[in-house]
Amino acid sequence: MASMIERIKVMLGSEPQKPASFSPEAKEWHSMKRMNKADFESLKEHAREHQLVTHKWRNRRWVVLLLSNLLFTFSFWLDIQMLEGALTASRFVGFHLIDLNSALQVMLAHKHIIVNLFIGTATVFFLWVLLGGRSFCSWVCPYHLVAEWFEWLHLKLVDKKIVSDHQFHRGARTIFWVLFALMALISGYTMFETLSPTGILSRALIYGPSLALGWVFLLLMFEVFYSRRAWCRYVCPIGLTYGMVGTLSPVRIMYRLEHCFHEGDCKKVCLVPHVLDMVVKGRAEHTHVPVGPDCTRCGLCVDVCPSGALQFDVKGLSKML
């Protein structure tokens, strides 16, 4: 419970703290890893040499992301009425689905909740509790995909020392979440929607290009030349909304101390590296540590880890198997 609160605090913006105490098994592992440096190094080399370079999870995720977004598009274009609407609100073969953050904005601005709005929001709430909360970001959000492609460009430029990553305080996102909620409540306008690249891209994919894409492009340029993945990391309240929903989700990434060589590749590819604090040598509180709710379950760390220390895990299910 204490570690859960700690993980939520990290999501809201606080720096990850070194755990106060360790489980006996974790302690044992930590000391074992310090004991014979040469053995440890050779094991590490071995793992490196036998690393299976894969993009399994990334490819799966891109396929799911593209298909779910294109299902909206084709549903409208071909008039097959499978998934009508856009990401903000839709109907899947008749069942209402409403994006949690958009629903929140509308509820606060309009101060009136009709039955369909409630049903759609509740459905999506349970859906994402089951599926992992922020997995919405990496598996569905179209801006995430585009930003991922532009991030590659950013990293290339960083590599060539042409640009550098300017980090912001992660607490900014929490402040944005509160401010956008307050502004909707006070002004009665769903102010965030005007800027939301998620909504803009989703609508553009379905209803055709708009001027608003210019804003999305500016955001991407900001991310390429100034700050890596700035919108998703420091601004987007959708991410925090889904992060809170995913707090109790059974789907998460599990860290396994005994397989880890503490090389930090996972942190380098991660959108939210603060959730991977336990991979630092001597930080894991237990031998198995679930990654916190801010994790988007994108699987990049799973793909990149040479020794399989990070794996997808479904609470309860893994034990049963």
Next chain:
Amino acid sequence: MKDITDTGDGKVRPNDPPEDSDELKSPPGAQRPKVPVRKEANRRKFIRTSALACGVIGLSMAGWLPVANATKTRLRPPGALEEHDFLSSCIKCGQCVQVCPVAAIKLGDIDEGYGIGVPFIDARNQACDFSCDAVQCILACPTGALTYKKPDFTKTRSGMKLAHDPILKAKAKDAEPTLNLKERIGVARLARPEACLAVQGKGFKGQARGANFKGTMRYMSVDRWKPVPVKDHPYERDVCDLCVTECPIADAIKLEEFVGPDGSKRHRPLVLEQCVGCGVCEMICPVEPAAIIIDERKEWKA
């Protein structure tokens, strides 16, 4: 490959030092005290973050400008709440767009600020002709921004309420001939009587809006369920009365006789109280620009 290690002071030393941790890059022997450098980095990060916050919030507030500066409101789909309530309650999903059989509904762009993704109708290009019979856009709306019955707390204006449910001409012979629509979305007005063909005593022959017009309409004589392009349905009238005959609503507009300046018999369209503001008259009017137009979101004044 070097390990990432815990330096013991709560700071992690990764393989590649982050941009902010200047103290890690300082050359050996440099007498730069550790704490002030980190303080300086934190200070810069704080300023940067504040600037980001101001920028994003400022931009989101700028979305108010187009709303405040709009000289007139857009024509919203049938069943829309009053403008402010409509902007609050619309979730910008476009489900109304998807169900409209004549594709009359379009979504606002970012130049409309808070009106981004909010549906509107450009009646001259494609009016709502109620060819769906049931006001499908209202049925599709998941948030009640388009609604059959307004909740009591939302604003309304007296002239917006229709005296009785409008009778759809296409359904006139059905057991239930009315549309489930309580309020108008605007009201038609003969804005340029001098251009009106009927006022001039002229007839009309041909395609109402020319060969390039893309708009469609439901013609009961062609197909009740399939709207066809207006250009495929030419007209021939001794006195132009397209706005009256093509109006989908009963008792919303009629042709009124008057005596012209030369003493001859002339006609002009007279908008009646049952006008819902759908915009078919504006779309079908063959003169350019239209002689009869919709005053968007205007109430009825006798």
